[in-house]
Amino acid sequence: MAGITLQNISKSFGATRVLRDVDLDIRDGEFLTLVGPSGCGKSTLLRIIAGLESQSGGHVAIGGRAVDQVRASERDLAMVFQSYALYPHLTVRQNIETPLRLRDLNAWERLPLLGLLSAGRAAKMRRLRAQVAETAEILKIEELMDRKPGQLSGGQRQRVALGRAMVRKPAAFLMDEPLSNLDAALRVHMRSELAELHRSLATTFIYVTHDQSEALTMSDRMAVMMGGEILQLVTPDEIYHDPRDLRVAQFIGTPQINVFDAAISGGQGVTVNGVPLAAEVTGDGDLAFVAVRPEHLTLLPADGAGQPLTVTLKENLGADFFIHGHIGDGAAPVIVRATPAEAADVAIGSVCALAPLNAAEVMAFGRDHARLDLVMTGAPAAVLERV
Amino acid sequence: MIGYNTPFSTAAKHAVLIIGALIVILPFYIMATYSLKDPIEITSGTGGVFGKQEAFLDPGCVQSGNAKEDCLFNPIAYNYGQAFSKAPLLRYLFNGVVVTLSIFFIQVLVALPCAYALSKLRFWGRELVFTMVLLGLLIPVHAIALPLYIMLSKVGLTNTYAALVIPWTISVFGIFLMRQFFMTVPDDLIDAARMDGMSEFAIVWKVMLPTAIPALLAFGIFSIVAHWNDYFWPRVVITGTRELFTPPLGIREFASGIDGSDYGPMMATACVIVVPLIVAFLLAQRRFIQGITLTGMK
Ligand SMILES: Nc1ncnc2c1ncn2[C@@H]1O[C@H](COP(=O)(O)OP(=O)(O)O)[C@@H](O)[C@H]1O
Ligand SMILES: [Mg+2]
Numbered sequence: 001m002a003g004i005t006l007q008n009i010s011k012s013f014g015a016t017r018v019l020r021d022v023d024l025d026i027r028d029g030e031f032l033t034l035v036g037p038s039g040c041g042k043s044t045l046l047r048i049i050a051g052l053e054s055q056s057g058g059h060v061a062i063g064g065r066a067v068d069q070v071r072a073s074e075r076d077l078a079m080v081f082q083s084y085a086l087y088p089h090l091t092v093r094q095n096i097e098t099p100l101r102l103r104d105l106n107a108w109e110r111l112p113l114l115g116l117l118s119a120g121r122a123a124k125m126r127r128l129r130a131q132v133a134e135t136a137e138i139l140k141i142e143e144l145m146d147r148k149p150g151q152l153s154g155g156q157r158q159r160v161a162l163g164r165a166m167v168r169k170p171a172a173f174l175m176d177e178p179l180s181n182l183d184a185a186l187r188v189h190m191r192s193e194l195a196e197l198h199r200s201l202a203t204t205f206i207y208v209t210h211d212q213s214e215a216l217t218m219s220d221r222m223a224v225m226m227g228g229e230i231l232q233l234v235t236p237d238e239i240y241h242d243p244r245d246l247r248v249a250q251f252i253g254t255p256q257i258n259v260f261d262a263a264i265s266g267g268q269g270v271t272v273n274g275v276p277l278a279a280e281v282t283g284d285g286d287l288a289f290v291a292v293r294p295e296h297l298t299l300l301p302a303d304g305a306g307q308p309l310t311v312t313l314k315e316n317l318g319a320d321f322f323i324h325g326h327i328g329d330g331a332a333p334v335i336v337r338a339t340p341a342e343a344a345d346v347a348i349g350s351v352c353a354l355a356p357l358n359a360a361e362v363m364a365f366g367r368d369h370a371r372l373d374l375v376m377t378g379a380p381a382a383v384l385e386r387v
Numbered sequence: 388m389i390g391y392n393t394p395f396s397t398a399a400k401h402a403v404l405i406i407g408a409l410i411v412i413l414p415f416y417i418m419a420t421y422s423l424k425d426p427i428e429i430t431s432g433t434g435g436v437f438g439k440q441e442a443f444l445d446p447g448c449v450q451s452g453n454a455k456e457d458c459l460f461n462p463i464a465y466n467y468g469q470a471f472s473k474a475p476l477l478r479y480l481f482n483g484v485v486v487t488l489s490i491f492f493i494q495v496l497v498a499l500p501c502a503y504a505l506s507k508l509r510f511w512g513r514e515l516v517f518t519m520v521l522l523g524l525l526i527p528v529h530a531i532a533l534p535l536y537i538m539l540s541k542v543g544l545t546n547t548y549a550a551l552v553i554p555w556t557i558s559v560f561g562i563f564l565m566r567q568f569f570m571t572v573p574d575d576l577i578d579a580a581r582m583d584g585m586s587e588f589a590i591v592w593k594v595m596l597p598t599a600i601p602a603l604l605a606f607g608i609f610s611i612v613a614h615w616n617d618y619f620w621p622r623v624v625i626t627g628t629r630e631l632f633t634p635p636l637g638i639r640e641f642a643s644g645i646d647g648s649d650y651g652p653m654m655a656t657a658c659v660i661v662v663p664l665i666v667a668f669l670l671a672q673r674r675f676i677q678g679i680t681l682t683g684m685k
Contacts, residue, residue: 050578052578052582072582085579088576
């Protein structure tokens with residue numbers, strides 16, 4: 001068990017800068033997720049922590065010990081790969097046993113026949129077998145132990161890969177998109193199992209994914225990465241409700257957050273698509289966008305006093321409907337979450353009205369994508385006008 | 388081609404294949420059938436496939452002063468008896484086994500780490516080294532035979548096993564073939580082994596080698612066949628001692644003696660030399676196909 005500290009980590013492949021001065025402080029025992037679009041450098045960062053890749057600049061420390069010059073095998077970390085990376089020629093038992101044999105037996109004791117002559121080997125092997133059996137029991141893979149990886153399903157291989165990582169009781173687990181080769185149902189199931197495993201092992205997990213739902217459901221904290229930088233590192237709740245960067249707000253949340261052009265016009269304060277918002281920007285910053293989550297937009301009956309919204313698509317998700325449309329002549333696409341009752345008399349192609357924005361529920365962003373703070377001036381208009 | 392398999396086209400395809408097969412098999416047929424016949428049947432082209440198997444008189448035997456009755460031989464017994472008695476064929480076979488297996492063993496010992504480095508390690512000049520490997524493939528053996536011979540004789544290694552083995556221990560073809568195979572092994576597998584605590588050498592022997600068995604078998608067939616059958620190089624470096632002759636040199640013992648070529652025993656020797664290879668291939672073939680079908684790296 002250990003915390004992990006990254007300082008100013010940068011990485012270039014040739015002329016391409018993949019990581020730009022990443023600072024990251026991972027607490028002991030925490031489930032930290034690195035989430036971001038494909039190609040943003042998540043795997044590279046994880047591999048630098050693992051010691052499989054060397055950083056171009058910066059420092060890595062594990063449990064307070066600088067490990068910049070330490071080989072991957074001596075960092076006491078375990079990794080689970082997207083492709084599982086099991087040894088195809090070994091049985092499940094041998095796969096799980098391998099890291100233990102390499103750590104606990106010396107070179108002499110690992111020799112095929114001569115090793116049997118060494119004195120302490122029998123006792124070590126007994127201890128090792130017990131650890132393997134214990135791991136198999138936790139993961140419920142006891143009946144698979146004598147099969148080869150080729151004879152297992154994806155989910156089973158996943159468990160074996162977890163077993164191979166767990167059996168050493170490493171200081172931290174590194175996982176690179178471990179669920180993305182599983183089918184959807186199994187993925188959701190494994191999510192809760194991994195979270196459960198993290199609770200029972202109480203070890204640091206660093207989990208890489210491009211899937212925001214995995215990040216939101218499992219992590220203690222999540223780091224949203226983009227273009228080789230960590231944009232924000234907080235709890236999933238805070239990421240969703242209080243993104244500090246427009247790109248974070250857009251990346252997290254399905255369907256995507258609605259973004260409108262905004263400006264400050266003299267006398268009227270903030271205007272969104274030309275419509276005044278009862279709010280002011282505090283501090284300085286060049287206001288450019290206002291973003292609202294679909295659940296914070298409200299549809300009014302067609303004759304309501306609001307902006308006209310032309311409906312282009314109605315998505316039925318059972319408990320909710322997502323109404324897709326655009327304001328005015330198609331400039332701004334909008335998604336609204338509606339209850340089945342609200343959505344009942346919305347037809348595709350019809351025009352309904354969008355309630356004025358509630359200043360308490362919108363987020364303002366500057367031209368550089370940074371979040372700007374808004375204060376309300378006056379009562380939130382939408383509440384007053386709602387019928 | 389699906390849907391165009393008329394009986395006629397099928398028959399035509401088979402006819403072409405059968406004719407091709409016959410052309411390839413013909414020399415082997417002659418070799419096998421000559422080894423069963425007596426000299427008169429061989430020179431007159433009679434006796435069918437197996438010969439009449441009548442006892443014949445060996446003129447050489449009579450000349451050396453034996454009674455006629457003692458010089459009547461059954462052709463098969465004579466040919467194969469001569470093959471093993473006139474030349475120490477068992478010794479040659481043993482030499483062949485020692486040389487081909489040593490060559491293959493050392494080739495693997497060299498090729499696997501090289502192929503691993505060329506396919507999975509990142510280092511400056513890797514592409515250059517690989518280009519040189521490709522260039523190495525283009526150099527014909529005969530072009531460098533003389534320099535090799537001179538070098539070996541300078542260090543006093545001619546007429547030793549070492550002379551037969553050393554020049555072949557670094558096989559650029561082996562390096563190339565294994566490198567191509569290793570390119571298909573996922574990087575994650577190697578990283579997983581590193582995380583488990585394996586050294587790079589352990590990865591080569593404990594991870595790459597077991598996954599490369601089918602490719603190694605293919606390479607093994609090429610290497611062993613080539614060196615078992617090689618006549619040129621042993622002829623160059625083994626000049627004195629018959630003790631070190633490899634099987635193909637043994638065939639020469641029967642060629643153009645004072646009383647002309649002794650085809651029967653010569654072909655019997657050839658059969659004895661070829662059979663181990665064919666048996667080995669048939670045994671390996673089953674594992675070979677198994678190996679190919681079992682390689683799921685996923
Ligand atoms: N070994 C490498 N050589 C060159 N470029 C690489 C290498 N590994 C990764 N990259 C590049 O670095 C970027 C980040 O890769 P990666 O960390 O794998 O992204 P992610 O895991 O977030 O999808 C990508 O643009 C990728 O092309
Ligand atoms: Mg990745």
